[in-house]
Amino acid sequence: MSQLNPRQQEAMQYVSGPLLVLAGAGSGKTSVITRKIAYLIEECQMPAERITAVTFTNKAAREMKARVQKLLPSDKTKGLTVSTFHQFGLQFLRYELLHTPLKGNFSIMDAEDSKRLLMDLMVRDNMSGAESRELVGKAIKMISDWKNDLIPPEKAADTLTDPEDMLFATLYQLYERNLRAYNAVDFDDLIVMPTRLLQENSQVRDKWQNRIRYLLVDEYQDTNTAQYELIKLLVDVQPRFTVVGDDDQSIYAWRGAKPENMALLQEDFPKLKVVKLEQNYRSTSRILHAANSVITNNEHLFEKKLWSDKGHGELIRIINCRNDDDEAERVAKEIITHKLRNANEWQDYAVLYRSNFQARMLEAQLRQLQIPYKLSGGTSFFARSEIKDIMSYLRLILNPEDDSAFLRIINTPKRGLGPASLEKLGLFAQEHQVSLLMASSHSGLTHVLPKKASGELKEFADFIERYTQELYQHPDPVPLVKQMIDETGYIDLVRSEAKTPQQEKIRIDNIETLYASIQNLINRADDDDDRTIDAVIRKLVLLDMLEQQQEEENTNKVNLMTLHAAKGLEFDYVYIMGLEEELLPHKNSIIAESIEEERRLMYVGITRARKELTMTMAAQRRAGGQMKTTTPSRFIDELPTEHIDAPGMKKSAAAHQPKKTAEDYLANIQALLKSKAAK
């Protein structure tokens, strides 16, 4: 790691023009980016505040920052920007607030908020509940696609012919108008609004192009049209930038990522230099052969072949199982015996799968064998209802026009305000052109609502008003936030709603974590602007504090995650489950004939493994309660037979340990565990 290879060196030192680094899996791309930042600062004398590096995840940004800080003394990294696209966009909007349609206290709505808003709009637009439910998913997707393609609401209809789609275009306009009325932005806006502004305002553009002297982009293959446009606008004058990417690891096209942006780069920047990193420092050569052999079946823009000098390593195993239960059991037992035989740590193992439901049975087996495991993915911290509720209280305090937040909490805990009362409140607010919160304290409300309802609303509005005043004045807001939430009776609600004591504890803990995170952000803020409670709340929406916390706490455990979640990670021993048609590749991808992305998913999975790779399949699998006979995945046929150990493909006497051995081990382990528990 301390020495860069010649290719890496070249990528680090090329600073005079645009550079694309084609970084294969495990080729040390993070090293190249971090070393390059250090190189720019130390060798090229570039001030840190002129360098910006963007990533897609908080985690990647965190890691990159930490690694740069290891390479340089802290005074040299001061002012360096390493952030996610979205954090960058947020920062940008804050600086350029005057050029946006936003007011300073704007809210950020997450995916769920957007969905709720759209649902509301559809119902208001005279669609029945059932109708809107069916369409809302589609609407979200289309609107997000339009935004990411930089198509504004008024132009969306131009691209369409289908009358049903026209409805979505209208909805898009309505949705945007509502967001602006709420003084809110959604996730896509954090990219789209800065991009628009840079396109339209040459002064702002000059300012930013001047400010950013060098731009680095990680996981470039995952950029969408808006993000690529943003990159171009930021670097335009004298294109000095490095983008790092791997088209073979593009697995987010369904989310708007445009891997073709790699090809576009060559068109848009004819002087683009391309450096390929093909030496892999992670896996054995058998694993890489398997990865290469699978991925050659895809069309390629840039040919690339990973190699490694780590030796052949073990054969790649394919295990045929009777059914999904058997599969889970065998993987669990496999891990426990392998771990004990080789004196490994639990954290050296990862089990990967295509869909989350596949983890269920495995979890049950792991629990039974008392194997500690960590389940990644699932609902993120900020998607949890208790967190969203509290965040909504905070959002409403910071932005009284945030109707979306208002609607979420007005009856949580119960204040006796049902749909009927809220409908009337909504109409009233619309008539008087005020937000729902402002309407709640309006004196005229008593004429349209029963006394009880209007009284409750007034009380709620006064409550928010009172805490708004206090929170802005208070130098140490967190205890006040706590006090406010306690006063609503929310904690009691959580306690009474919890189905199990564990669930109650988890939810209360989550709330505590949220408080701690707010405190943390206040303490760690770089400057006073970041320390204000509203800046902190806005930032929180984009961060996953729990994720970070879990990373620090849960260390030595078997890793369970989807293939998507595994991108960017590596493990000594990797198991990929469910190598069956309609699962991997997924049924919907087969129908949509988008097999290539599924193949890349397979490629990502294979290249996660350092030492050993095992794949499993079940002959029968439960689907919707019914047992179904499966077909082995087409990707199995694409593996190089000479590196595979699989019954039926290549018989190897040593391959199959007699089952008894494994059982013996298990008996020993269980005895051991028991004696340990007894102590």
Add this chain to the structure above:
DNA sequence: CGAGAGGTGATTTTT
């Protein structure tokens, strides 16, 4: 308005 019964549908999800 809210609690319970039935019905439905089920990829992946960086922010």
Add this chain to the structure above:
DNA sequence: TCACCTCTCG
């Protein structure tokens, strides 16, 4: 299979 959502009744 199960979780989530809607509808109905008190």
